Amino acid sequence: MRYLPKSPMERQEMLAAIGASSIDELFSAVPERYRLREALKLPGPYSEAEIIQYFSERAAENSVGYTSFLGAGVYNHLRSVVTDAIIQRGEFLTSYTPYQAEISQGTLQAIFEFQTLMCQLTGQEVANASMWDGSTATTEAVLMAERVTSRRHVLIARSVHPEYRDVLKTYARNSGLELQEIPYRPDGTLDQAALKSAIRDDVAAVVVQSPNFFGSIEPVSELAAAVKGSGALLVVSITEGVSLGLVKPPAEADIVAMEGQSFGLPPSYGGPFVGVIATRDKFVRQMPGRLAGQTSDTEGRRGFVLTLATREQHIRREKATSNICTNQALCALAATVHLTLLGKDGLREMAHQNLSKARFALDELTKIPGVRRTFDAPFFNEFTIELPRSARMINADLLRDKIIGPLPLGSSYPELTKHALVCVTETTTRADMERLSSALRKAIAQPL
Amino acid sequence: MNDKIKKAARHVNQSEGLIFEKSSPGKRGFELPPLDVPAADAARDLGASYRRDGVENFPEVSEIEVIRHFTRLSTWNYAIDLGMYPLGSCTMKYNPRVNEFVARLAGIATEHPLQPQELSQGCLKILRLLEQCLLEITGMDAITLQPAAGAQGELTGLLLIRAYLEKQGNARKKVLIPDSAHGTNPATAVIAGYQVENIKSESHGQIDVDKLRELVTEEVAALMITNPSTLGIFEQRIPEIAAILHEKGALLYLDGANMNALTGITRPGDLGVDVMHLNLHKTFSTPHGGGGPGAGPVAMKRILEPFRPVPVLVERENGRLALEPVRRDSIGRVKAFSGNFGVLVRALAYILAYGPGIRQATEDAVLNANYIRKNLEGVYDLPYSLPSMHEVVFSDAFQKKNGVNTMDIAKRLIDYGFHPYTTAFPLIVSGALMIEPTESESKEECDLFIDAMRAIAEEAAATPDIVKTAPHTTRIRRLDEVGAARKPILRWDPLRAIATPQQAELDGAAASQAEKCTPVIPTA
Numbered sequence: 026m027r028y029l030p031k032s033p034m035e036r037q038e039m040l041a042a043i044g045a046s047s048i049d050e051l052f053s054a055v056p057e058r059y060r061l062r063e064a065l066k067l068p069g070p071y072s073e074a075e076i077i078q079y080f081s082e083r084a085a086e087n088s089v090g091y092t093s094f095l096g097a098g099v100y101n102h103l104r105s106v107v108t109d110a111i112i113q114r115g116e117f118l119t120s121y122t123p124y125q126a127e128i129s130q131g132t133l134q135a136i137f138e139f140q141t142l143m144c145q146l147t148g149q150e151v152a153n154a155s156m157w158d159g160s161t162a163t164t165e166a167v168l169m170a171e172r173v174t175s176r177r178h179v180l181i182a183r184s185v186h187p188e189y190r191d192v193l194k195t196y197a198r199n200s201g202l203e204l205q206e207i208p209y210r211p212d213g214t215l216d217q218a219a220l221k222s223a224i225r226d227d228v229a230a231v232v233v234q235s236p237n238f239f240g241s242i243e244p245v246s247e248l249a250a251a252v253k254g255s256g257a258l259l260v261v262s263i264t265e266g267v268s269l270g271l272v273k274p275p276a277e278a279d280i281v282a283m284e285g286q287s288f289g290l291p292p293s294y295g296g297p298f299v300g301v302i303a304t305r306d307k308f309v310r311q312m313p314g315r316l317a318g319q320t321s322d323t324e325g326r327r328g329f330v331l332t333l334a335t336r337e338q339h340i341r342r343e344k345a346t347s348n349i350c351t352n353q354a355l356c357a358l359a360a361t362v363h364l365t366l367l368g369k370d371g372l373r374e375m376a377h378q379n380l381s382k383a384r385f386a387l388d389e390l391t392k393i394p395g396v397r398r399t400f401d402a403p404f405f406n407e408f409t410i411e412l413p414r415s416a417r418m419i420n421a422d423l424l425r426d427k428i429i430g431p432l433p434l435g436s437s438y439p440e441l442t443k444h445a446l447v448c449v450t451e452t453t454t455r456a457d458m459e460r461l462s463s464a465l466r467k468a469i470a471q472p473l
Numbered sequence: 474m475n476d477k478i479k480k481a482a483r484h485v486n487q488s489e490g491l492i493f494e495k496s497s498p499g500k501r502g503f504e505l506p507p508l509d510v511p512a513a514d515a516a517r518d519l520g521a522s523y524r525r526d527g528v529e530n531f532p533e534v535s536e537i538e539v540i541r542h543f544t545r546l547s548t549w550n551y552a553i554d555l556g557m558y559p560l561g562s563c564t565m566k567y568n569p570r571v572n573e574f575v576a577r578l579a580g581i582a583t584e585h586p587l588q589p590q591e592l593s594q595g596c597l598k599i600l601r602l603l604e605q606c607l608l609e610i611t612g613m614d615a616i617t618l619q620p621a622a623g624a625q626g627e628l629t630g631l632l633l634i635r636a637y638l639e640k641q642g643n644a645r646k647k648v649l650i651p652d653s654a655h656g657t658n659p660a661t662a663v664i665a666g667y668q669v670e671n672i673k674s675e676s677h678g679q680i681d682v683d684k685l686r687e688l689v690t691e692e693v694a695a696l697m698i699t700n701p702s703t704l705g706i707f708e709q710r711i712p713e714i715a716a717i718l719h720e721k722g723a724l725l726y727l728d729g730a731n732m733n734a735l736t737g738i739t740r741p742g743d744l745g746v747d748v749m750h751l752n753l754h755k756t757f758s759t760p761h762g763g764g765g766p767g768a769g770p771v772a773m774k775r776i777l778e779p780f781r782p783v784p785v786l787v788e789r790e791n792g793r794l795a796l797e798p799v800r801r802d803s804i805g806r807v808k809a810f811s812g813n814f815g816v817l818v819r820a821l822a823y824i825l826a827y828g829p830g831i832r833q834a835t836e837d838a839v840l841n842a843n844y845i846r847k848n849l850e851g852v853y854d855l856p857y858s859l860p861s862m863h864e865v866v867f868s869d870a871f872q873k874k875n876g877v878n879t880m881d882i883a884k885r886l887i888d889y890g891f892h893p894y895t896t897a898f899p900l901i902v903s904g905a906l907m908i909e910p911t912e913s914e915s916k917e918e919c920d921l922f923i924d925a926m927r928a929i930a931e932e933a934a935a936t937p938d939i940v941k942t943a944p945h946t947t948r949i950r951r952l953d954e955v956g957a958a959r960k961p962i963l964r965w966d967p968l969r970a971i972a973t974p975q976q977a978e979l980d981g982a983a984a985s986q987a988e989k990c991t992p993v994i995p996t997a
Binding site: 026027028029030031035036038039040042043044045048051052053054055056059060061064065066067068069070071073075076077079080081082083084085086087088089091093095097098099101103105107109110111112113114115116117118119120121122123125126127128129130131132134135136137138140141142144145146150151152154155157158159160161168186188189191192194195196198199200201242244246269270271272273274291292293294295296297309315316317318319320321322323324326328329330332333334335337338339340341342343345347348349350351352353354355356358362364365366367368369370371372373374375377378380381382384385403405420424429432436451454455458 | 489491492493496498499500501502503504505506508509510511512513515518519520522523524525527528529530531532533534536539540542543544546547548549550551552553554555558560563565567568569571573574575576577578579580581582583584585586587588589591592593594595596598599602606609610621622623624625627628632635655656657659660661662663664665666669706707709712735737738739740743744752754760761762763764765766767768782798804805806807808809810811812813814815816818822824825826827828829830831832833834836837839840841843844847848859860862883884887892893898912913914915916918919944947948949950951952953954956957958961962963964965
């Protein structure tokens with residue numbers, strides 16, 4: 026087998042050195058009656074060529090050749106080939122968590138740079154080395170707010186990504202957190218009157234997403250002012266990080282929980298992505314996850330180490346701030362390389378292209394009779410439209426034109442079955458949008 | 474250089490500052506195609522109060538600077554691709570390159586998790602086949618691939634147990650955890666809403682079965698066991714342990730971190746385990762990548778199947794695969810979308826490469842661990858003498874007499890060209906040296922490692938200071954971890970960076986000082 030570096034003779038030599046007569050002897054601790062007598066029924070062994078063939082065949086059964094207008098937490102952005110070239114260097118790809126700092130400075134410095142970039146983007150003071158994804162980062166932010174405030178009640182906007190809310194519900198059910206959803210108002214943003222009446226002195230966190238699931242940008246400063254004084258923490262979840270190139274960061278939030286997939290990671294059918302938690306310095310000891318910090322060696326040279334580990338499970342066990350161990354380090358590295366390539370101007374330009382194309386798409390689509398914009402709050406690269414009939418049925422028609430239409434909202438929002446979430450990015454061409462527009466026009470005009 | 478250091482030699486090592494220190498306004502490393510629609514007016518479209526001018530202090534560098542920056546950083550890392558990485562419990566095995574290739578194919582990397590399932594049959598087939606392979610390997614009845622990592626797998630497993638017990642009328646209060654367990658086990662039990670009760674190991678390092686019998690009451694929901702244990706020892710009485718739990722209505726959870734010792738040899742499902750997670754980044758070779766991403770599928774017996782996280786992968790009558798979003802008894806979602814799909818792709822590619830021959834990987838892993846054990850026994854103290862599986866745990870008891878501890882030995886191993894083993898874990902061994910070579914090491918590499926460990930033991934006896942002040946050959950020496958935690962500097966700050974020229978001077982002075990200090994190492 027090509028991955029195994031031993032000849033049969035070497036195996037025999039090693040067994041002889043051990044003093045074992047056969048390999049089975051090394052497994053003598055496994056009771057005889059529980060040992061497998063037959064080989065496992067697994068496909069293979071496959072050569073490299075056969076492996077590539079298998080996955081190429083599966084790839085061909087997916088959506089190749091379709092144009093997509095899906096976003097909703099997973100975005101298709103341009104990625105430089107440089108990012109993949111860097112993260113495929115064996116020194117990054119095949120190294121472990123940098124516990125042995127002297128021979129892990131590459132990973133540690135890159136994490137430190139990642140933490141810095143995340144602070145710059147979010148307007149926060151400290152960011153961790155990564156979480157699993159945006160959904161678990163949002164949940165961990167809530168659990169963190171619970172620790173900071175010693176309170177149990179959580180107000181979460183209904184306009185937070187439905188799957189993020191589902192994850193929070195799973196965790197909350199067993200940790201005694203009470204969740205209360207706050208409705209959205211006609212412009213698609215959080216209903217602040219409802220928020221004000223729901224805020225009580227036992228609220229640990231108020232959770233909003235911005236831009237929210239409908240694409241609407243939340244007035245984070247106003248919300249922070251509304252929450253301030255109640256003792257609750259404001260948690261802002263971000264699914265589309267590119268928005269931060271052009272949209273004011275949630276600097277007034279107490280905790281920011283972000284999905285970093287937009288920074289150089291492919292959609293990859295939902296993962297691996299990279300979650301981020303950023304917060305204020307004063308909360309750092311309640312943060313979950315790893316942190317890299319700057320220090321110096323015995324000779325005064327700058328170096329980096331994993332630090333403040335007394336929050337973590339391998340030291341604190343049942344008293345840890347979280348059970349997270351393995352995080353998404355390589356994805357965080359990809360984000361670091363990607364953002365460094367884009368730089369200040371590149372990120373701003375990318376964000377501006379997204380906004381420009383989304384404006385164009387909105388104008389094109391709302392020219393179609395029967396199509397109108399659902400919410401009128403400012404948006405970035407996603408917006409919600411209302412169609413004359415079920416979005417799901419219309420999408421079925423669009424598939425015939427090789428278009429994966431905007432995401433129907435009915436399954437998560439029963440009141441919005443005729444509504445769909447449109448996403449365009451810098452990768453969506455004008456021709457793509459015009460094709461969607463004419464296919465949609467055709468689908469709507471069709472007699473039922 | 475020390476003539477016993479055979480694997481490592483001095484090598485030019487580039488210095489490199491932080492990327493922010495290279496930044497200069499107007500540079501960039503990536504260009505976009507021109508905008509093909511009218512340009513938006515951000516101030517008008519977003520509103521002045523939402524508009525941002527750009528991210529302050531964001532780096533501005535060219536493509537070649539980005540390449541050089543990260544390539545230089547990469548050369549400061551040790552990696553499996555450079556040599557043996559014997560971290561016990563971490564299973565640092567070869568990460569096949571074809572796995573990286575297939576995970577990046579168009580049609581795999583490009584797929585959106587919310588696209589119509591009719592257009593995702595390829596992805597779903599990959600998930601289906603991986604499920605089937607992992608069920609065959611574990612001997613379990615049902616599986617979820619959703620958890621993002623081992624710790625989330627643990628949580629998912631405990632939530633399944635909780636849901637099952639709740640359905641029976643009582644979720645119960647406690648989870649039992651041996652003192653040799655990974656720290657994630659107790660941390661997870663708390664998130665699942667359970668109290669942790671630790672069980673002391675008996676004198677051979679195994680679960681104290683008599684003690685367990687006393688502890689298992691109707692208050693106990695589960696025992697979380699690791700098998701082989703973190704000592705690398707197979708818990709022989711596991712079927713009996715399962716029976717004790719089952720008699721009281723409690724369940725047996727297996728931390729599958731050490732499946733690399735069992736794959737193809739025996740199956741947890743056959744041993745009486747009710748639910749377990751797998752660390753695909755350990756046993757199934759998906760790259761650790763400096764700390765992640767991983768994946769932590771959870772395999773279970775039939776009784777837990779109704780509680781699996783949604784969505785659940787199902788096969789329709791017409792043979793098409795689908796993700797079912799709603800299930801009455803499900804514990805809910807633990808992560809958005811369909812798990813760390815790209816990691817799952819790599820794990821399947823790994824399994825396909827071996828097929829039934831995966832047993833050979835297990836055999837070689839156990840062979841390597843025992844070969845190292847045999848050759849280091851007597852040189853290092855072996856606190857538990859039961860047979861080793863895929864890893865062996867020594868202690869620093871012999872070396873401690875000269876003031877040399879496991880961390881010192883680990884740091885000295887770096888000078889010899891190896892990544893250290895796991896230090897100070899499991900907690901039940903004072904001064905543990907936890908060595909897991911994996912199947913990826915040749916006899917030659919194992920021999921080099923043994924020679925290095927023997928040479929360090931000699932040094933610890935003859936010239937302990939060399940060991941205690943190691944490493945001597947790395948670009949930086951031991952770092953001030955206490956200072957890092959006391960006054961945390963967790964991001965680059967332009968205000969602090971005003972001191973950069975001085976820092977550079979300091980760096981330079983320290984470097985030349987280090988040059989002068991090097992003769993501390995006995996030279997050939």
